[in-house]
Amino acid sequence: MDWLRTLFYPGSTSSSGSTSLTFEGLDPGWALIGWIVFALVLWWLHARLISNTPRVKRGVIVGLRLLFAAALLFAATRPVLITTLVEKVRQKLIVMVDASASMDLADLRTSPEDRARALIASGKLSPDGGLSQTVPSDAARPTRRDVVKSIASNGKLNLWSQLNDRAELVFYTFGHDATETPPPASGTDGVAAAKAFFDALPANDQTTALGESLRQILDRHRGxxxxxxxxxxxGANNRGLAPSEAAVSARADGIPLFLYGVGVTEPKDVALxxxxAPRIAFLKERVNIRVRLTANGFEGQPVVVSLRDPAVPNSALLAESTVTLAARGTVDTELSFIPEKAGEIALEVASKPLDGEAxxxxxxxTVRIRVIDNRVRVFMIDQEPRWDWRYLLDFLQDDRRLTLKCVLLDGDPSLLKLPNTPFxxxxxxxxxxxxxSDIILLGxxxxxxxxxxxxQLIREWVDxxxxxxxxxxxxxxxPRSYLGTPLEALLPVVPLSGPVDQLIARHPEPVQLALTSSGARSPLLRLAERESDNTAAWRQFAGVRWTAKVARARPGAEVLLVDPSPSRATPNGPGPVLARQRFGRGxxxxxxxNETYRWRSSLGGKYYSKIWSQIFQALSLERLSGASKQVQLRVDRPEYQLGERVVISGRLYQPDFKPLIADVVPARASFTTANSPDPIQQEVMLRPVPEEAGGYRAEFTPAVPGRYKFYTMLDPTALVELDVVEPRLEQSDAAMNLALLDATATASGGRLLREENLFELPKLLEDKSGSVTSLKRLELAYSPVLMALILLFACAEWLVRRLNRLK
Incomplete structure (x- = not known):
């Protein structure tokens, strides 16, 4: 159809697109029929009315009139030439560069492949020569950020120049979110913009939200x-949306993700x-801190783990341990010390860096421990003296951490007259x-x-x-007599009812109690650091002659010890003899x-005291971690990361220990920062928890890191303390997450890139180049040529008539 464009619009450029002719006015078929009818009628009239006119002249006049009519009818059909143009467009390429703190890690590249990758990035090896190129054995240790920068100045790779030829480059950095770099000055090309961007590249963000940053960018550039x-x-992603979810969204929009992984997958590193550590510890009593190290690449090497108090200048070691590292995986050790002062202490646990660590x-x-000097109040209730009662009474009286009160319902009244009697x-x-009381022992x-x-009071006290x-x-x-009482629901087991002689029957021979898998892991029953040593220690204990027969453990209870004998079996397995469960807040x-005294036989009191001490500490933790007896508020943990919501909850009591009832309880959060040692006050309101008598809760999000102290107006001396710190997620894992990058690229329809195939990216973009389809309309009815023809035919017809003196 280009001849029509040339005919009606001389001088117009031809198009490489496809062209079609359409009519938007009178139907061309009817126009043709009308023209034929008009031609026949016109010829007949001329033959009848001007028959004396020579045939040639008559034919000229009829022809001119028919051409004039044809031009008018053609214009009446409103012919339009429509050209479909498909043009390539310059698309945008979004460049996202990790600006998190892990990009400042200097990887020790031990394998020839990893050393080759660093040299390819810096331009010292050919970008398309692969990993089999000869590399020196003593390659440098550039940081991951340096590797990324070196790509920008790599003349052999010439990456950014090629990318700039194929797309408009838009740069972002990302850490906790995506931040766009301001556009370059007018006239600046993409190569110069890339160089300026990488010269100023930071690496200071303490989190990496790869998935969330991808989502933000896809939303900003949608359409x-x-x-x-x-x-x-x-490849780190330690906050927010999973990258795979963002990749699925990108694939739906037809946007491939090309992920270049920088770093090494198995760096030599030791991470603590x-x-x-226990939240609560007693003054001048040994505290154990379990430390776990994760190591890679240091098989058989010893590492020193130490414990210090950084608040004391030039402080001596509180504890130290040397452990031998495995080839890959975790290794545990234990540090112990004796606190010499009460209060909140922050201790530094450190492993000595080894040569070659990433x-x-x-x-x-850092671990925080609250050291208390106040004693745990124990209230012991029994009906008559028993062997187990006697041994336990001696332990309770001898332990300086405990304050004991004791009621023996059928005991000798002379017990009340003993010096310093607990009765x-x-x-x-x-x-x-x-x-x-903090703990009640009910015999x-x-x-x-x-x-x-x-x-009922005891139940409420626990709950x-x-x-x-x-x-x-x-x-x-x-426990059998407590069926149907207010205390039945508190029992971690379901008691049996039945013939008494069957329930109280003794074993014919001593039965050795067995640890369950939960018991072997429980800190309450830990007698040795290693689990195998702990199990061996429990097997040394003498067997018992009697255990209570019960129906089963209550759902939700944790069974720690069982009686393996068939006579005590339940439908769910061996009969539980030591179990625990939460009930409300207690x-x-x-x-x-009733033979815990057998833990003393042949082994002395070493293990007996250890087990009971661990149990009493666990049972009193909820009460001791509260701000005071009347203000029982606490936080979930002593340290929060900046940006996390802090929840303070617990119960408030009146002076007579009845639950406090109020619509709101005023409170304050006082905090100090490194830049502002003077306390800053922030008002916080405690609001009642529905259907929880005396229960209150407050939430706030700290704006700055620092030491926070929370207290109520009821008792300003009852403090709940916590630390807010900058997140250090970037230091927890030094390895590049290649699997995550590969999965994300594949899910989006893109590709994972390393230094050895980075040169292929410009070609991948060329294959992905975009185009824009547009329609160009050319209306022939308004063509000057058509208008001129109509005028020409009309004037020629008039002139012929005038020369022949015809009307």
Missing amino acids: EPLAGVFVMTD TSAD SADNNVT IAELPNDRAALYD DVDPARLGRERM QAGGGLVFLAGPNHN EVMYFGF
């Missing part, structure tokens, strides 16, 4: 023609991954006296002697005040045997 997204990263930033961590005459009846007591009202309750079984009442333990 724009994108050639793809080129991501330069070590965890240091577990990073020493992950070799240090009291009768059970307390008021809430305040009961709530003053083989007839529940009728306790009374239903007092049992609401976080008390620790221990059921000490006996053949007379505990914790309950069940001892289904």
